[in-house]
Amino acid sequence: MVWIPDISITESIKTEFATVENQYVQLMNGGIVVTTNTFAVTTACKMNVHQFPFDVQSCTFTLQSPIHSNNELVINPISDSSFLTLSSKKAFQTQGEWELLSINTSKANVTTLARPQDQLIYKITMKRRPLLYVINFLMPVLYFLILDLASFFIDSTGGEKLGFKVTLLLAISVLLLLLQDMLPSTANDIPLIGVYCVVIFTLMGISVLETVLVNFLIAKGNRTISVKPMGISPSLPDAVKDAKSPPDSETDRHEERLHALDLLKAAAAHQNQQERKCLSWTRVATVVDVIFNFLYVTTVIVFLIKLFKAWFP
Numbered sequence: 001m002v003w004i005p006d007i008s009i010t011e012s013i014k015t016e017f018a019t020v021e022n023q024y025v026q027l028m029n030g031g032i033v034v035t036t037n038t039f040a041v042t043t044a045c046k047m048n049v050h051q052f053p054f055d056v057q058s059c060t061f062t063l064q065s066p067i068h069s070n071n072e073l074v075i076n077p078i079s080d081s082s083f084l085t086l087s088s089k090k091a092f093q094t095q096g097e098w099e100l101l102s103i104n105t106s107k108a109n110v111t112t113l114a115r116p117q118d119q120l121i122y123k124i125t126m127k128r129r130p131l132l133y134v135i136n137f138l139m140p141v142l143y144f145l146i147l148d149l150a151s152f153f154i155d156s157t158g159g160e161k162l163g164f165k166v167t168l169l170l171a172i173s174v175l176l177l178l179l180q181d182m183l184p185s186t187a188n189d190i191p192l193i194g195v196y197c198v199v200i201f202t203l204m205g206i207s208v209l210e211t212v213l214v215n216f217l218i219a220k221g222n223r224t225i226s227v228k229p230m231g232i233s234p235s236l237p238d239a240v241k242d243a244k245s246p247p248d249s250e251t252d253r254h255e256e257r258l259h260a261l262d263l264l265k266a267a268a269a270h271q272n273q274q275e276r277k278c279l280s281w282t283r284v285a286t287v288v289d290v291i292f293n294f295l296y297v298t299t300v301i302v303f304l305i306k307l308f309k310a311w312f313p
Contacts, residue, residue, distance in 0.1 A: 002033055005073050010062040011043045052183065052191045053133035054311050056101070061122040069115040077105045077120060097132075101125040133182065138193070141175055141200055144168050145300065148204050152293045156214050156285070165208045172201050192310055199303055203296065210292045214285045221281030 002025050019039055026034040045059035065073050077084075081104045089100055108119040148168050154161040176197055183191060 002035060004035060004037075005065060005068065007063050007065055007075065009039075009041055009043065010064055011045075011060065012041050013044050014042045049183065049191050050189055051311055052193055053128055053130040056125065056127045057098075058123055058125045061124070063120040063122075064110075064117060068117070070109065070118045071116075073118065075118040075120040076107075081105055097129055098126045099129055101127050133193075137175065137178060137182065138196070141172065141197060144171055144175075145200050145204070148207055149297065149300065151207075152289075152296075156211065156289060157218055159215070162208070162211045162215060165204070165211055169201075169204050169208055172197070172204060176201065192307060196307055203300065207292075207296060210288070214289050217281050217285035217288070221285070 019037060022036045022038075024035075028034065041061075043059070043061065045057065047055075047057050049055055063075055065075070079087075081102065084105065085100070085103045088103055092100060102125045104123045104125070106121045106123070108121060109116050110119055111117070148165065151161055151164050151168075154164065179194065179197055183194065
């Protein structure tokens with residue numbers, strides 16, 4: 001006849017345990033009776049996923065008797081934290097996504113129904129293995145950002161640069177759908193991986209808008225140079241024809257030559273003005289592109305440095 005104390009786990013979300021009782025009892029020469037039972041417990045743990053997927057989580061298991069006071073039942077750990085951690089790591093055949101770091105023990109006294117009771121608290125610290133998330137999500141997003149930076153070397157006169165940037169933006173949108181399935185739904189604050197994706201998506205969207213603006217300025221300059229002879233060229237043939245017709249006098253011929261020369265000078269001045277206007281629009285587009293590229297690269301470098309410091313403080 002062996003009496004086994006009633007000890008429960010307060011964090012358990014199930015009232016019934018899947019218990020495997022040991023049929024053997026050890027009786028030591030000092031009068032100590034040792035028995036071992038196995039419990040399968042389902043518990044809830046509050047998680048902080050702000051640094052997901054480089055997060056470290058801590059969960060506690062509290063052993064306490066529901067009815068006995070500390071005068072009737074004293075709960076003590078059978079081994080220290082280092083031995084418990086080492087034996088637990090050996091017992092875990094497959095750790096999956098999580099890596100066990102340590103198991104620490106502590107004792108506490110609580111008062112329940114005016115009766116002091118012993119509590120034995122096990123604090124389990126685990127670290128998430130981030131390799132799967134880095135390969136499947138973080139690296140592709142970073143590659144798309146690098147490709148967006150490399151697109152600054154594409155000529156802005158054609159439509160290839162704009163199409164390339166829009167394709168990258170759509171690819172980031174698809175990865176954001178995968179992020180919704182990766183993140184736990186119990187997050188209280190915005191995880192850093194969400195900030196990482198939103199900022200990169202916003203930067204690439206601004207980059208697309210800048211490419212549209214540069215293409216608009218270049219196209220406006222091209223339209224200006226294409227309509228330059230419309231206001232003056234129709235009158236040139238008539239003026240030259242009149243200058244070649246036999247004049248009535250030498251004075252009339254001289255005046256017609258001066259008139260034709262004035263028309264040619266006006267046409268040349270108009271053409272130069274249109275060309276200067278075209279060059280001014282192209283120059284504005286070039287200046288906007290260079291300034292934006294500098295600010296874009298600076299913003300990306302500063303953001304990645306700050307994010308790295310927040311992920312690995």
